[in-house]
Amino acid sequence: MTSAGVDTDEFRAAVRSWCRSSVPADWRSAQAGVPEAEYVAFQKWWFAELRSAGYAVPHWPARWGGGMSLAEQVVLYSELAAHDAPRLVLAFVAIHHAAATLLAAGTDEQRARHLPAILQGEIWVQGFSEPEAGSDLASLRTTAVRDGDRYIVNGQKLWASGATHADWCLLLARTSPDAPKRRGISYFLLDMRSPGLDVRPIKNAVGESHFCEIFLQDVAIPAGCLVGEENAGWQVAQATLGAERGLTMLELAERLGNAGFRWLVASCARLGVLGSPLVADRLAEFETEIAGLRALCRGLVERHEAGRAGPAEASMVKLYYSELLQRLMDFGTQIEGLPGMEVLRKPASSGWESGAWMLDFIGSWEWTIPGGTSEIQRTIIAERGLGLPREPA
Amino acid sequence: MAAGSPDVGDDLASVRDELRAVARDLLRKTPPATPADWALFASAGWLGLEVPAFLDGADATFAEVAVIAQELGRAAAAGPYLGAIVLGVGALRELPPCAGRDTLLRQAANGDALGVAVLAEGSADGAVGAGPAGERGRTETAAPFRLERAADGWRLHGHAAFVPDAARATRLLVLAREGADGEPVIVDIDPRASGLRVAPQPVLDETRSFALVTADGAEVAEGSVWRFAADPRAAAARLLDRAAVAVACDSLGLAEAMLDATVAYARVREQFGRPIGSFQAVKHACADMLVAVAVSRELVSAAVAALASGAPDAGVAASMAKAYACGAALDVAGKAMQLHGGIGYTWESGIHVYLKRAALNRALFGSPAAHRQRLAARYR
Numbered sequence: 001m002t003s004a005g006v007d008t009d010e011f012r013a014a015v016r017s018w019c020r021s022s023v024p025a026d027w028r029s030a031q032a033g034v035p036e037a038e039y040v041a042f043q044k045w046w047f048a049e050l051r052s053a054g055y056a057v058p059h060w061p062a063r064w065g066g067g068m069s070l071a072e073q074v075v076l077y078s079e080l081a082a083h084d085a086p087r088l089v090l091a092f093v094a095i096h097h098a099a100a101t102l103l104a105a106g107t108d109e110q111r112a113r114h115l116p117a118i119l120q121g122e123i124w125v126q127g128f129s130e131p132e133a134g135s136d137l138a139s140l141r142t143t144a145v146r147d148g149d150r151y152i153v154n155g156q157k158l159w160a161s162g163a164t165h166a167d168w169c170l171l172l173a174r175t176s177p178d179a180p181k182r183r184g185i186s187y188f189l190l191d192m193r194s195p196g197l198d199v200r201p202i203k204n205a206v207g208e209s210h211f212c213e214i215f216l217q218d219v220a221i222p223a224g225c226l227v228g229e230e231n232a233g234w235q236v237a238q239a240t241l242g243a244e245r246g247l248t249m250l251e252l253a254e255r256l257g258n259a260g261f262r263w264l265v266a267s268c269a270r271l272g273v274l275g276s277p278l279v280a281d282r283l284a285e286f287e288t289e290i291a292g293l294r295a296l297c298r299g300l301v302e303r304h305e306a307g308r309a310g311p312a313e314a315s316m317v318k319l320y321y322s323e324l325l326q327r328l329m330d331f332g333t334q335i336e337g338l339p340g341m342e343v344l345r346k347p348a349s350s351g352w353e354s355g356a357w358m359l360d361f362i363g364s365w366e367w368t369i370p371g372g373t374s375e376i377q378r379t380i381i382a383e384r385g386l387g388l389p390r391e392p393a
Numbered sequence: 394m395a396a397g398s399p400d401v402g403d404d405l406a407s408v409r410d411e412l413r414a415v416a417r418d419l420l421r422k423t424p425p426a427t428p429a430d431w432a433l434f435a436s437a438g439w440l441g442l443e444v445p446a447f448l449d450g451a452d453a454t455f456a457e458v459a460v461i462a463q464e465l466g467r468a469a470a471a472g473p474y475l476g477a478i479v480l481g482v483g484a485l486r487e488l489p490p491c492a493g494r495d496t497l498l499r500q501a502a503n504g505d506a507l508g509v510a511v512l513a514e515g516s517a518d519g520a521v522g523a524g525p526a527g528e529r530g531r532t533e534t535a536a537p538f539r540l541e542r543a544a545d546g547w548r549l550h551g552h553a554a555f556v557p558d559a560a561r562a563t564r565l566l567v568l569a570r571e572g573a574d575g576e577p578v579i580v581d582i583d584p585r586a587s588g589l590r591v592a593p594q595p596v597l598d599e600t601r602s603f604a605l606v607t608a609d610g611a612e613v614a615e616g617s618v619w620r621f622a623a624d625p626r627a628a629a630a631r632l633l634d635r636a637a638v639a640v641a642c643d644s645l646g647l648a649e650a651m652l653d654a655t656v657a658y659a660r661v662r663e664q665f666g667r668p669i670g671s672f673q674a675v676k677h678a679c680a681d682m683l684v685a686v687a688v689s690r691e692l693v694s695a696a697v698a699a700l701a702s703g704a705p706d707a708g709v710a711a712s713m714a715k716a717y718a719c720g721a722a723l724d725v726a727g728k729a730m731q732l733h734g735g736i737g738y739t740w741e742s743g744i745h746v747y748l749k750r751a752a753l754n755r756a757l758f759g760s761p762a763a764h765r766q767r768l769a770a771r772y773r
Contacts, residue, residue: 265772274773283772284765288692288713295691316684375677382676385683386656389671 012075018053019083027086028354031347039348040165043090044121046349050088051119055080057095059247061103064115070301077251081258086349090162094124096248098170101187101240105228110189114168125166127157127190127214128237134158135376137172138181138234142216144173144188151175151188151226153196153219159370163199163212166192171221176231187233189225196220206346206363245314245371247304249321253297256325257290263355264332271335282331289324296320312385319377322367329364332357405456413460420468425746426600429472431504439474441502443482448499455483455635456701462639463693466646466754469746471600473507476558479639480510480632484566484579487628488619493581497564509562510579511553511606512632512758513537538569538608540580540618547613549580549589552606555757559584559604560593567608568629571618577629581617588612598749631700634711636758638696641714644722644754645686645693647747651722651729652682654744658733675732682725689718709771712764719755726751 024030031042050056051065058073060066068076088095099118102111114122133140142155153173160169169190176184192199196219201209228236265283268274300317303309333340336357346354354360368374382388419437423430434440442457444450451457458479465474482501485508488494500506538551549569559565567580584591588611594603621628656679659670669675696714699707726748730737737744755761 268772277766280769280772281762281765284716284768287768288717288765289688291695291710291713292688292692292717295695296687299691312683316687319680320684320688375673378677378680379673381680381683382670386679388656388659388676388679389668391671391673392667 008071011072015079023083023085028347031349033345046086047091065119077254078258081255093126094118098124104240105236122167123165125160125163125169127160127169127171129159142173144175149223151221153216155216157214159211160214161211182234185233186230187227187236188221194219245318249317250297253294312381315377315380326364329361333361409460416464425469426471435504440504444498444502449502454701456697459642459697462642463646466643467650469600473558476509477507481508483635484510487621489622506563508564509558511556511565511567538567540569540571546615549608549611549613554605555603556606559591559606576625579619586611598753637715638711640754640757641693641718644719645689648686648722648725651726651747655729655732678728685721689721692717712767716761716764720761723751723755
């Protein structure tokens with residue numbers, strides 16, 4: 001931690017006071033089982049509230065509306081979690097993945113076009129995976145063919161979370177079919193209003209329809225929407241998203257500590273099992289591991305900002321977070337027992353921390369599978385972090 | 394405290410980096426379980442790190458002692474560092490200056506004497522520092538000796554098993570209570586005093602030395618009962634937290650060594666015509682080891698920083714570090730043995746040395762379950 005304690009204390013007091021007056025006390029009950037349109041409106045309203053307080057994009061550079069120190073970000077995220085604020089589910093890809101890509105590899109024009117728009121609520125979706133390109137992402141088949149000052153795109157994308165509400169899409173497509181598979185991919189910004197797009201929601205294991213298929217038929221993308229060089233898309237994606245994978249965890253780890261664990265203890269108290277030595281032992285184990293996770297996240301962000309993050313650190317954080325989350329939800333489900341199975345719906349806007357342990361447990365695979373499965377993360381950690389030999393092709 | 398101040402943080406970090414590099418290099422040359430070259434330790438400045446400069450020490454903090462503790466674990470080194478330096482010097486630092494204390498500190502720094510602290514039974518689950526509030530019984534367990542008034546001074550009664558490095562001690566610094574439930578004090582006593590027995594307790598881990606210390610009315614002179622400088626119960630709890638965190642440092646170091654050895658072996662050992670490290674089953678096990686080591690490192694760093702700066706919640710950080718790092722180190726050493734295959738199971742490979750030390754560390758100064766129990770007392 002670099003910031004002086006006094007400054008952080010003042011900041012914490014300011015965030016607390018803002019949270020008390022701004023987080024709607026009843027948002028969970030109000031958001032339980034609401035129609036999709038109402039959920040989207042609520043998410044956009046909450047994002048605007050955070051923006052006017054200066055809390056929407058704390059991790060961005062100051063000139064684009066962010067500029068908070070790491071210590072302040074940790075305070076912000078922990079207080080938002082402690083006050084049970086709604087999560088920014090819909091804006092997640094925009095403020096993290098899209099912004100990181102634009103800041104690292106975008107042109108001045110692209111940044112000026114999109115960063116202020118994101119701050120005004122522009123929603124983004126990630127169009128990476130395909131039916132035949134999951135863990136082996138580099139084998140993707142969607143093509144983009146140059147045609148004058150535009151590219152014509154054809155193909156299919158899968159697991160695009162929030163695509164039905166997205167304004168723009170981060171798209172990976174093959175521009176050089178004959179090159180080695182990682183050297184023929186380009187990175188595009190795709191306007192979701194373009195003709196030739198068809199978005200179909202897919203119902204997930206929890207019963208929600210958050211992620212989607214995107215079909216692209218002769219979709220035209222202006223050449224000005226190419227990010228980085230043609231055929232350098234894989235490198236752009238690796239450079240920006242690897243680190244981003246870790247940075248998004250800062251907020252999630254604080255939420256696990258300040259909401260997830262707190263709720264688990266509250267559930268145990270409510271069910272009268274807090275006195276059981278077995279329960280107490282598991283709780284202390286979770287608290288310890290969450291403390292480790294939070295320190296790991298802060299260390300990653302600190303080293304990332306100093307340009308000293310190791311090549312596998314983000315994967316380590318993602319792996320540890322997602323599996324710890326899954327174990328915690330599993331324990332909550334065990335504690336809750338059969339009555340926990342009666343909770344059929346959870347509030348929109350809550351992410352995993354709805355307090356409905358069974359639903360959150362089922363939903364926890366949303367963290368161990370997307371963004372690179374746990375198996376892929378372990379391979380990355382072993383090969384890039386430990387230098388073990390690659391698997392023979 | 395200097396360690397907590399941001400202005401000098403970077404300087405201190407680079408001092409610690411250098412200390413670590415020198416320690417790693419020096420200790421690499423010593424095979425595990427060979428007797429420690431105490432004179433070398435003294436000349437390297439490792440014994441007097443926390444001793445004041447005017448007593449031939451370095452005026453450093455527990456954070457620097459922790460670096461050495463971790464490197465000793467990495468090398469699976471033998472020697473009385475835990476008993477004499479982490480705990481002996483640690484106990485002396487909790488006392489107000491006096492001639493006897495200052496002499497012992499100076500001798501400790503120069504390697505001339507081994508003043509070993511006798512705390513609770515190292516194996517007992519009661520050997521966990523007292524929490525901030527409401528944890529009855531812990532401090533009492535931590536001071537298993539009691540002092541009784543005699544006409545010509547004091548008599549010491551009680552016993553403590555598995556006291557690190559007591560067998561070779563030239564002085565014993567015994568944590569005791571005055572009467573049945575008095576405040577904890579430190580008793581300075583010669584291990585050869587009449588009424589005192591120090592019986593070695595050989596253990597499977599040959600890198601470590603333990604003894605059973607028994608006092609049956611041992612004579613204690615008036616001037617050898619030393620009171621703590623501040624709140625005695627808090628001081629006794631701090632000593633136990635130091636013990637726990639130093640053992641966690643040791644486990645972190647040995648886990649790092651086992652991870653390094655396993656990765657190096659998996660890169661070169663070939664089966665089915667390719668290095669075993671290219672197989673996912675091996676690769677993923679190594680990835681899990683790395684994550685466990687990384688999490689241990691964070692928790693141990695936090696506990697060391699909290700103890701070095703005297704943070705009020707240092708006990709919580711200490712219990713987290715002890716519970717996690719000592720458990721994880723055993724998993725890592727076990728995986729190291731497994732991934733080395735048949736060679737790993739041989740005496741000659743030396744992996745068993747680490748596995749035994751990891752298992753011993755896990756039990757020493759509070760099991761993971763005991764430390765988690767201490768954490769869980771805060772939930773109610």
